[in-house]
Amino acid sequence: MNLKDYIRSIPNYPKKGILFRDITTLIKDEKAFAETINQIVKKSKKFKVDKIAAIESRGFVFASAVSYLLKKPFIMLRKKNKLPAETFSVDFELEYGTATIEVHKDSIEQNDSVLIIDDLIATGGTAEAAAKLVEMSGGNVSAFIFAINLFDLNGSDNLAKKGYHVENLMDFPGH
Ligand SMILES: O=P(O)(O)OC[C@H]1O[C@H](OP(=O)(O)OP(=O)(O)O)[C@H](O)[C@@H]1O
Numbered sequence: 568m569n570l571k572d573y574i575r576s577i578p579n580y581p582k583k584g585i586l587f588r589d590i591t592t593l594i595k596d597e598k599a600f601a602e603t604i605n606q607i608v609k610k611s612k613k614f615k616v617d618k619i620a621a622i623e624s625r626g627f628v629f630a631s632a633v634s635y636l637l638k639k640p641f642i643m644l645r646k647k648n649k650l651p652a653e654t655f656s657v658d659f660e661l662e663y664g665t666a667t668i669e670v671h672k673d674s675i676e677q678n679d680s681v682l683i684i685d686d687l688i689a690t691g692g693t694a695e696a697a698a699k700l701v702e703m704s705g706g707n708v709s710a711f712i713f714a715i716n717l718f719d720l721n722g723s724d725n726l727a728k729k730g731y732h733v734e735n736l737m738d739f740p741g742h
């Protein structure tokens with residue numbers, strides 16, 4: 568099965584010049600969804616993983632299934648003002664705007680090895696903010712796993728250059 572066949576590409580969404588890579592067409596096919604989760608689980612075996620963290624909202628779709636299969640705790644990295652208790656907070660830039668993500672201060676313990684999962688990496692701004700949240704919490708990023716890498720936006724390569732382990736299931740151009 569070629570997972571790339573299940574990704575729908577929509578030009579000029581949400582802004583002119585963005586080629587949107589849509590995962591809804593992958594997750595509505597139960598075999599493609601299961602294959603995606605299995606491939607992420609397989610890639611995760613190379614790394615020490617105490618906890619899994621994922622980025623709202625599309626990241627949750629994949630990461631919670633992986634967390635269930637690996638029997639590891641699941642940590643939500645959420646958009647601003649969604650988490651009810653005390654948080655660490657990081658502002659960052661997106662391919663199409665700016666944003667803030669937060670994590671509860673008591674989600675990650677000192678020296679936890681945290682696997683960060685998201686559906687897609689573009690510029691890498693979101694992923695770097697996620698890494699900062701893990702590190703501010705006292706944890707270490709054991710690796711990043713993305714279903715889709717928009718390779719011409721260089722986010723994945725930039726994370727690797729910074730010394731992070733990065734795994735991608737599918738490569739697409741972002742434009
Ligand atoms: O590498 P970057 O340039 O930072 O972009 C990647 C991020 O953008 C998308 O999320 P989005 O903010 O659109 O939110 P959503 O998951 O709630 O749709 C995607 O799910 C990644 O989290």
Ligand SMILES: Nc1ncnc2[nH]cnc12
Nearest residue numbers: 586587588662687689741
């Ligand atoms: N081109 C793109 N397609 C889907 N999600 C994205 N998130 C950031 N850039 C994206």
